[in-house]
Amino acid sequence: MNAATGRAVGGPGGRASGKDEFPHLFSPITIGQVRVPNRFVVPALTTNFAEHDGAVGDRLLEYLRQRFEGGFGLVITENIGVHPSGRVMPRMVMAHEDRFVDGLRRLAQEVRGSGGVLFGQLSHAGRQTRSTITGQSLVAASAIPCPLNREMPRALETEEIGGMEQAFVQAARRLAEAGFDGVEIHAAHGYLVGGFLSRYSNIRTDEYGGSLENRMRFLLNIVAGIKQAAGSGFPVSVRISAREFVDQGLDLPEARDIAKALAAAGVNALSVSVGVYESFNRLSMITGEQEGRWLELAGDLRREAAPMPVIGVGRIKRPEVAEAALAEGLIDLAAFGRASIADPGLPLKVRQGRSDDIDWCLGCNICLGRSSRPESICPVNPAVGRERDFQVQPSAHPTRINIMGSSFSALTAAWIAARRGHDVSIDPAGTPLGGMQYWRSRVPGQEEYGEVIVALERRARRAGVRFQSGEVADDAVVWRVRCYQPLNQDLLDAHPDATTVYQVLAALRVPEAGRRVLVHGADLASVEAAILMQSRGCRVRLLVPARDVGLDAHPGYREACRVLLAETGAEVFLESGAEISEQTMRWADALVIGHGSIARYDDQSAWTDFTAPGNGDRCLADAYEPGLMTRGIYAAADMVLEFGNEKSIGTTE
Numbered sequence: 116m117n118a119a120t121g122r123a124v125g126g127p128g129g130r131a132s133g134k135d136e137f138p139h140l141f142s143p144i145t146i147g148q149v150r151v152p153n154r155f156v157v158p159a160l161t162t163n164f165a166e167h168d169g170a171v172g173d174r175l176l177e178y179l180r181q182r183f184e185g186g187f188g189l190v191i192t193e194n195i196g197v198h199p200s201g202r203v204m205p206r207m208v209m210a211h212e213d214r215f216v217d218g219l220r221r222l223a224q225e226v227r228g229s230g231g232v233l234f235g236q237l238s239h240a241g242r243q244t245r246s247t248i249t250g251q252s253l254v255a256a257s258a259i260p261c262p263l264n265r266e267m268p269r270a271l272e273t274e275e276i277g278g279m280e281q282a283f284v285q286a287a288r289r290l291a292e293a294g295f296d297g298v299e300i301h302a303a304h305g306y307l308v309g310g311f312l313s314r315y316s317n318i319r320t321d322e323y324g325g326s327l328e329n330r331m332r333f334l335l336n337i338v339a340g341i342k343q344a345a346g347s348g349f350p351v352s353v354r355i356s357a358r359e360f361v362d363q364g365l366d367l368p369e370a371r372d373i374a375k376a377l378a379a380a381g382v383n384a385l386s387v388s389v390g391v392y393e394s395f396n397r398l399s400m401i402t403g404e405q406e407g408r409w410l411e412l413a414g415d416l417r418r419e420a421a422p423m424p425v426i427g428v429g430r431i432k433r434p435e436v437a438e439a440a441l442a443e444g445l446i447d448l449a450a451f452g453r454a455s456i457a458d459p460g461l462p463l464k465v466r467q468g469r470s471d472d473i474d475w476c477l478g479c480n481i482c483l484g485r486s487s488r489p490e491s492i493c494p495v496n497p498a499v500g501r502e503r504d505f506q507v508q509p510s511a512h513p514t515r516i517n518i519m520g521s522s523f524s525a526l527t528a529a530w531i532a533a534r535r536g537h538d539v540s541i542d543p544a545g546t547p548l549g550g551m552q553y554w555r556s557r558v559p560g561q562e563e564y565g566e567v568i569v570a571l572e573r574r575a576r577r578a579g580v581r582f583q584s585g586e587v588a589d590d591a592v593v594w595r596v597r598c599y600q601p602l603n604q605d606l607l608d609a610h611p612d613a614t615t616v617y618q619v620l621a622a623l624r625v626p627e628a629g630r631r632v633l634v635h636g637a638d639l640a641s642v643e644a645a646i647l648m649q650s651r652g653c654r655v656r657l658l659v660p661a662r663d664v665g666l667d668a669h670p671g672y673r674e675a676c677r678v679l680l681a682e683t684g685a686e687v688f689l690e691s692g693a694e695i696s697e698q699t700m701r702w703a704d705a706l707v708i709g710h711g712s713i714a715r716y717d718d719q720s721a722w723t724d725f726t727a728p729g730n731g732d733r734c735l736a737d738a739y740e741p742g743l744m745t746r747g748i749y750a751a752a753d754m755v756l757e758f759g760n761e762k763s764i765g766t767t768e
């Protein structure tokens with residue numbers, strides 16, 4: 116049973132129509148001598164779920180078990196640290212000492228089920244971490260700080276490099292001893308090995324720098340060392356960034372030579388990714404980006420790397436995208452990264468012809484911020500990170516529940532409650548389904564939010580939730596949605612005729628095309644209201660009382676906001692001040708007000724008024740920014756799992 120969905124998975128009862136529709140995805144393949152039962156791959160995805168000392172514990176085990184149960188043929192663990200100086204998350208899995216083998220063995224023995232294949236990704240973050248996480252100074256190919264983390268690393272001495280190669284080799288040996296099916300060397304994304312490969316981060320003058328041959332030395336020595344220590348029958352995959360999208364960074368011509376060299380070195384699979392931290396939005400593309408955008412790159416390298424199987428990645432969500440790339444010969448395996456976080460049961464649903472039951476990844480990248488927000492990770496899958504505790508069990512006290520409002524939290528609460536046997540109805544209370552995320556789905560580039568609304572509604576209906584407006588039964592418990600709408604109250608008081616960004620997004624008050632509109636705000640809602648109006652023919656000036664736009668959003672989103680604002684032609688004025696001068700006002704026909712700084716979720720004045728009348732009644736949240744929305748969804752899920760229980764379930768940590 117899948118704890119997240121509460122549905123039976125696999126087994127002879129499942130329809131097999133997906134197998135006929137997606138013959139390539141469901142055909143086996145061998146990597147080295149290891150048979151992978153299908154082409155669905157979970158690529159390395161840092162979870163931050165290890166124990167405090169870096170050992171594997173139950174939390175990670177359950178997380179990975181669900182991905183195997185969901186039908187992924189090859190699961191590559193998150194990056195596993197080969198040396199303390201390369202730790203990238205406070206709770207990263209480590210393998211730099213023999214004492215970690217027991218936990219890793221548990222992982223290898225307990226989660227694979229029948230037929231699934233487990234690889235461990237070996238990694239050192241190089242300069243792309245912080246000494247506050249590693250507890251020691253950073254090391255890298257050269258003493259050049261990562262432009263994002265901005266901490267100066269120390270260039271490894273030539274004599275030290277052999278020791279670092281051995282750290283990878285010994286970690287691989289430990290994984291082989293623990294019973295892993297293979298390893299992947301993380302040579303992508305600007306981490307230590309990738310940093311050696313690229314002129315962007317390697318300006319060494321010894322035998323590890325300069326020519327590509329020299330820059331590949333570190334990686335090739337690691338490969339050779341692992342082959343020797345773990346045996347040639349132990350598969351080794353390598354992940355590289357085929358393009359880094361930075362000055363002096365790796366690009367196709369050199370990536371082709373790397374692929375050729377790896378094939379010649381006996382590497383068993385090549386995973387083709389892109390990007391470094393500085394170009395993160397290419398690496399983990401956000402909402403609205405083309406699915407499978409980098410598969411052509413993988414196809415290019417596949418020709419060089421033959422006969423090595425190639426794993427393609429890059430916003431693959433739909434099985435159709437993966438199947439087409441497999442059929443065209445661009446890739447041999449398809450990595451569903453965030454798609455596997457959002458729905459661990461994706462392959463099984465496809466196999467059973469239930470693709471319309473998939474919980475689609477939004478590309479919101481909240482999962483990337485999990486070290487800073489460990490309590491809520493994915494808005495479409497509130498089971499992430501607490502798979503073991505997230506049990507949708509029948510309630511001992513079935514209750515009639517009426518939900519007023521239809522935010523993501525409301526829809527999530529509804530399907531969970533209905534699965535628990537409660538009699539649930541939703542009254543959207545005159546608003547479109549999806550609440551604030553419906554508004555969002557109307558902003559150019561954010562249409563995928565609409566897809567999730569459809570999926571959530573379908574899920575709720577299948578669980579037995581009724582959608583109806585009108586009278587509430589006398590004995591019904593009422594759960595109401597409260598909206599979180601932070602606004603600059605001082606400006607609203609000073610300009611009583613102004614519109615709010617939420618009124619614009621909800622299409623309640625949108626200035627006509629051709630009007631000159633001033634938007635004042637530093638939050639995501641202000642940015643997206645500006646984009647919406649500009650794309651509908653208004654002339655928009657966005658006044659930002661801060662150094663950047665969309666302060667409450669993930670950094671990747673902020674970058675996308677800047678690009679979209681520029682593309683639509685909206686003018687942006689950073690550090691514009693908290694007030695609006697008369698001269699600035701004279702230019703405008705209309706004023707739209709958002710929030711001036713980082714929104715504080717616990718700021719009570721930002722919530723719509725609501726008086727809870729007691730008697731089992733509850734509040735559910737709605738918020739515009741994805742991180743805040745996710746908090747609301749996790750809280751809703753927790754509330755429903757506890758509702759009517761005598762005993763509460765455990766929490767995340």
Ligand SMILES: Cc1cc2nc3c(=O)[nH]c(=O)nc-3n(C[C@H](O)[C@H](O)[C@H](O)COP(=O)(O)O)c2cc1C
Nearest residue numbers: 158159160161193194399429430431451452453482
């Ligand atoms: C939360 C998160 C953690 C990640 N951790 C790793 C990692 O440990 N190693 C790695 O090579 N890539 C990592 N990546 C990159 C993914 O493996 C993948 O290449 C990227 O997300 C693009 O694939 P997708 O669009 O299918 O998600 C991570 C991405 C995310 C979103």
Ligand code: SF4
Nearest residue numbers: 476477479480482493
């Ligand atoms: S948090 Fe967002 S990006 Fe990450 S898996 Fe979930 S929906 Fe996708």
